[in-house]
Amino acid sequence: MEKLRDVEKELAMCIKDKKCTYGEWPDNLPMCPPYNKFGFFTYCGGGMLYLGRALLLSLIEPSPELLKVLSTCTMCGFCGNTCKLVSVASPHFPVHEMISIIKAEMIEQGIEVSKGEKRILDFMKKEKNPFGVSSNKRLQAHKTVLNPKAKIAIFSGCFNTLKRRNAFDACIKILEKSQVDFSLLGDEWCCGAPLLDMGYRKEISEVAEHNIKEIEKIGAEKIIFLCPHCLNIFSSFYPQITGTKIDAKFSYVTQFFLDLARENLLKFSNSDKPHKKIAFHDPCYLARYLGDTESVRELLKFIPSVELIEMKRSRNETYCCGAGGGVKVSDPDYSEWIGMDRVREFIDTGANELITSCPHCMDHFSDVKRQVGREFLISDSSEFILNYVTKM
Amino acid sequence: MESYNSNGGELYRALCSIVGSSNVSDSVAVTITYGFDASPTPPSQPDFVVLPREVIQIKHILELANRHQLPVTTLSGGVNVAGNAIPTQGGIVLDLKWMNKILEVNTDAAYVLIEPGVTYDELTAELARKGFRCQIPTSPGGTSPLAQQLLNPSGSLVNRHQDSIIGLEVVLPNGEIIRTGSAAFSSSGFFLRYGPYPDLTGLFCCSYGTLGVITKASIRIYPVNEDIKLLIAAFDSFSSSVNFVKEVCRRNIAEHAIIWNKHLYKTYEIKSSADNRLEIPTVLYEDPRKSDPDLPYNIVTIHMSGFKEDMETHERVVGKVTAECRGKLLSKNERERLLLPAIKSWEKFYLKYHIPTMDQVKKYGLGRYVPWIVIGEPKDIVEIEKESIESMNELGLRPICYYSMPFDYGRAIFFRIFSYIDPRERETMGKVRELYMNMFDSAMRKYGVNPYRHRWGQSKLYQTGGYQLLLRSIKNLVDPNNIMNPGIGIF
Numbered sequence: 001m002e003k004l005r006d007v008e009k010e011l012a013m014c015i016k017d018k019k020c021t022y023g024e025w026p027d028n029l030p031m032c033p034p035y036n037k038f039g040f041f042t043y044c045g046g047g048m049l050y051l052g053r054a055l056l057l058s059l060i061e062p063s064p065e066l067l068k069v070l071s072t073c074t075m076c077g078f079c080g081n082t083c084k085l086v087s088v089a090s091p092h093f094p095v096h097e098m099i100s101i102i103k104a105e106m107i108e109q110g111i112e113v114s115k116g117e118k119r120i121l122d123f124m125k126k127e128k129n130p131f132g133v134s135s136n137k138r139l140q141a142h143k144t145v146l147n148p149k150a151k152i153a154i155f156s157g158c159f160n161t162l163k164r165r166n167a168f169d170a171c172i173k174i175l176e177k178s179q180v181d182f183s184l185l186g187d188e189w190c191c192g193a194p195l196l197d198m199g200y201r202k203e204i205s206e207v208a209e210h211n212i213k214e215i216e217k218i219g220a221e222k223i224i225f226l227c228p229h230c231l232n233i234f235s236s237f238y239p240q241i242t243g244t245k246i247d248a249k250f251s252y253v254t255q256f257f258l259d260l261a262r263e264n265l266l267k268f269s270n271s272d273k274p275h276k277k278i279a280f281h282d283p284c285y286l287a288r289y290l291g292d293t294e295s296v297r298e299l300l301k302f303i304p305s306v307e308l309i310e311m312k313r314s315r316n317e318t319y320c321c322g323a324g325g326g327v328k329v330s331d332p333d334y335s336e337w338i339g340m341d342r343v344r345e346f347i348d349t350g351a352n353e354l355i356t357s358c359p360h361c362m363d364h365f366s367d368v369k370r371q372v373g374r375e376f377l378i379s380d381s382s383e384f385i386l387n388y389v390t391k392m
Numbered sequence: 393m394e395s396y397n398s399n400g401g402e403l404y405r406a407l408c409s410i411v412g413s414s415n416v417s418d419s420v421a422v423t424i425t426y427g428f429d430a431s432p433t434p435p436s437q438p439d440f441v442v443l444p445r446e447v448i449q450i451k452h453i454l455e456l457a458n459r460h461q462l463p464v465t466t467l468s469g470g471v472n473v474a475g476n477a478i479p480t481q482g483g484i485v486l487d488l489k490w491m492n493k494i495l496e497v498n499t500d501a502a503y504v505l506i507e508p509g510v511t512y513d514e515l516t517a518e519l520a521r522k523g524f525r526c527q528i529p530t531s532p533g534g535t536s537p538l539a540q541q542l543l544n545p546s547g548s549l550v551n552r553h554q555d556s557i558i559g560l561e562v563v564l565p566n567g568e569i570i571r572t573g574s575a576a577f578s579s580s581g582f583f584l585r586y587g588p589y590p591d592l593t594g595l596f597c598c599s600y601g602t603l604g605v606i607t608k609a610s611i612r613i614y615p616v617n618e619d620i621k622l623l624i625a626a627f628d629s630f631s632s633s634v635n636f637v638k639e640v641c642r643r644n645i646a647e648h649a650i651i652w653n654k655h656l657y658k659t660y661e662i663k664s665s666a667d668n669r670l671e672i673p674t675v676l677y678e679d680p681r682k683s684d685p686d687l688p689y690n691i692v693t694i695h696m697s698g699f700k701e702d703m704e705t706h707e708r709v710v711g712k713v714t715a716e717c718r719g720k721l722l723s724k725n726e727r728e729r730l731l732l733p734a735i736k737s738w739e740k741f742y743l744k745y746h747i748p749t750m751d752q753v754k755k756y757g758l759g760r761y762v763p764w765i766v767i768g769e770p771k772d773i774v775e776i777e778k779e780s781i782e783s784m785n786e787l788g789l790r791p792i793c794y795y796s797m798p799f800d801y802g803r804a805i806f807f808r809i810f811s812y813i814d815p816r817e818r819e820t821m822g823k824v825r826e827l828y829m830n831m832f833d834s835a836m837r838k839y840g841v842n843p844y845r846h847r848w849g850q851s852k853l854y855q856t857g858g859y860q861l862l863l864r865s866i867k868n869l870v871d872p873n874n875i876m877n878p879g880i881g882i883f
Binding site: 009012016017019026027028038039042047050053059060063065068085 | 414415417419422427428429430443469473514517532535748749756816
């Protein structure tokens with residue numbers, strides 16, 4: 001229980017005020033998916049801290065039952081961003097980070113994850129991606145865009161290259177249209193985010209070290225990420241677990257495109273396009289972990305025919321899509337329930353296209369859409385703006 | 393402790409049949425989080441946690457509990473730092489979070505009818521939309537107004553009247569549903585506390601869930617006035633501050649005033665260094681009584697509202713009374729220089745009538761908040777301030793924070809002093825508990841102060857003579873099996 005002992009003080013700070021579960025006054029919007037679904041205090045950020053305290057005080061033993069409760073957390077990060085009591089303790093660990101530590105403690109104590117998660121773990125060990133797709137497939141894809149002279153490298157992410165390529169392909173086309181010289185990594189492995197979600201923190205070392213080596217090999221000055229989960233783990237967890245400082249600068253793809261647009265290196269044509277009403281779903285990792293709520297909105301301002309309608313829960317108060325924290329695998333029904341809630345919120349805006357900027361959200365909304373029985377478009381932000389990008 | 397969750401899950405099934413299986417849990421992973429809170433109260437796990445949605449379900453649960461002599465502990469908002477809702481004898485925890493409807497905002501008769509799961513954040517938002525406000529405490533926005541007001545408010549924006557509650561709906565332990573105040577008549581609403589018969593609303597105030605489950609409360613609300621002012625005065629002694637708040641409240645100038653000491657009124661950033669050690673400002677290690685030219689001994693926040701014309705006069709009068717009490721009204725620049733960013737939180741609290749996360753909570757970085765609270769007559773509270781600081785100094789506690797405010801036009805003064813203790817320092821925590829107990833005995837004996845909330849259980853109730861005999865008779869009549877929150881230690 002060493003790791004838990006380190007955060008004992010923070011665990012003891014919670015006064016059960018449940019501020020971690022709802023947004024800013026006066027709207028007070030419900031923000032915590034497991035608390036909204038299951039209702040018991042146990043399922044909110046504070047409740048999970050009490051589980052950590054209960055373990056430390058030996059009031060309960062590690063058990064599959066306990067891990068199951070902890071695994072309902074979608075790691076959306078709202079609790080950590082909003083709780084002002086726990087976050088002032090030292091050392092600074094936000095609530096969601098402590099939930100992740102408690103989960104990791106369960107794994108250390110030998111508690112097994114769900115069957116679905118176990119399968120992902122096996123895939124990660126064998127093929128270095130969570131889908132079990134042969135690593136050759138990605139190697140083949142990447143070989144076509146290897147450019148050792150490029151100053152910009154792309155970390156594409158497993159979802160974008162192995163499951164749903166729309167965002168990846170759109171991104172490549174935009175870069176080509178803007179005449180940006182870039183390269184992919186020679187042998188990209190999964191960033192390890194699924195391992196972090198499941199509580200296998202130690203196992204991330206191997207993938208981190210490999211990916212860092214690949215980045216060093218390519219020698220690029222800037223790495224562009226197409227998935228916020230990947231960027232987050234690279235910037236916050238890799239240095240912690242490997243002790244290595246990566247020289248290259250990191251940028252999220254939408255921020256990179258915005259920088260290009262502002263420098264007139266990315267141009268948009270709008271004249272022949274019809275008026276469009278869209279809504280943007282802020283991915284939790286982009287908005288709350290990486291603090292970027294504006295790059296997509298700013299990019300959209302370059303396209304006057306597009307009208308952005310805000311969802312009730314947006315920016316820092318965005319709501320989980322339902323795919324976070326591994327719940328899509330560990331509890332698909334619950335995951336769908338969250339996704340449906342979010343899609344209904346989108347439908348309420350009256351927009352006809354849902355834009356997001358995370359492959360996990362994209363994938364999950366596309367699955368949930370089938371259950372809604374209502375027609376609307378879902379696009380990744382790169383895929384969407386590609387329609388308006390002209391050649392330099 | 394005997395477990396009630398046996399008998400082949402019969403009770404579990406019975407509870408599921410009342411509220412549905414998704415609203416009952418007997419899973420250890422769920423129930424344990426209801427078994428302890430931020431206070432040092434020893435943990436104790438309930439056998440079941442139940443989330444009812446309707447009054448009729450509570451009626452059936454209490455009938456079931458009575459049949460099986462199963463303890464029932466009720467949570468409204470669930471915020472707790474005092475161990476008041478720890479199910480020390482197991483049984484059922486009723487978490488009323490789903491009962492969160494604001495049933496009526498009666499702007500004509502100026503009351504609101506709410507369910508227990510409504511929070512201050514929800515209520516104040518709804519009232520703001522209608523141009524109204526209610527008494528709000530110095531507790532978090534997630535707190536239940538129904539529960540908080542039942543426990544006697546610990547702070548407010550209307551310290552002219554302490555009793556904010558008008559009437560209640562209560563499910564008695566035998567399942568009977570009653571209403572108090574004017575609403576006792578089935579044809580009447582909840583507009584009047586004191587009807588033609590004895591005040592039974594008062595019986596349930598400070599009863600800590602021992603007499604039934606309160607399912608509705610009507611609470612006084614007030615229109616938001618045309619002009620709202622937050623004035624701040626500085627004083628170099630606590631006695632001057634007490635005289636001042638007594639004067640401005642008793643003479644109807646201020647609606648509300650709070651005295652803050654220098655370890656509390658300012659926002660001190662508690663930072664973590666690179667090696668995760670806390671960097672604490674030196675002033676927080678000092679005796680709070682030490683004079684400091686830059687930091688007044690106390691500051692007092694004065695809240696008032698009314699018509700613009702009234703406010704202009706009131707502001708001048710506050711200036712006059714401040715000077716008479718040997719204080720100084722701070723200018724805008726002085727306020728900002730001394731008090732930012734705390735002033736920003738206070739402005740939301742006083743001018744917008746909702747509870748922000750006070751910047752002062754940054755001191756939580758030091759550890760867990762451990763309070764000692766009394767209420768007494770003004771002259772006695774002045775002595776209490778000196779003695780409590782002295783006692784806490786002897787134990788070397790730092791920082792020593794307090795705030796104090798008049799209740800009921802300054803007839804009584806509320807005094808809350810506290811420090812922050814690293815929860816890992818269990819020995820210190822034990823010493824503090826012992827110290828607080830001794831301070832309490834001494835304060836009661838020497839100054840005749842009252843315990844604030846039950847806190848000390850039966851040991852103090854026994855000192856109330858005939859009152860406690862009557863109270864126990866009522867309890868026996870209402871709850872003969874003692875199923876309602878028996879662990880709290882009053883009965």
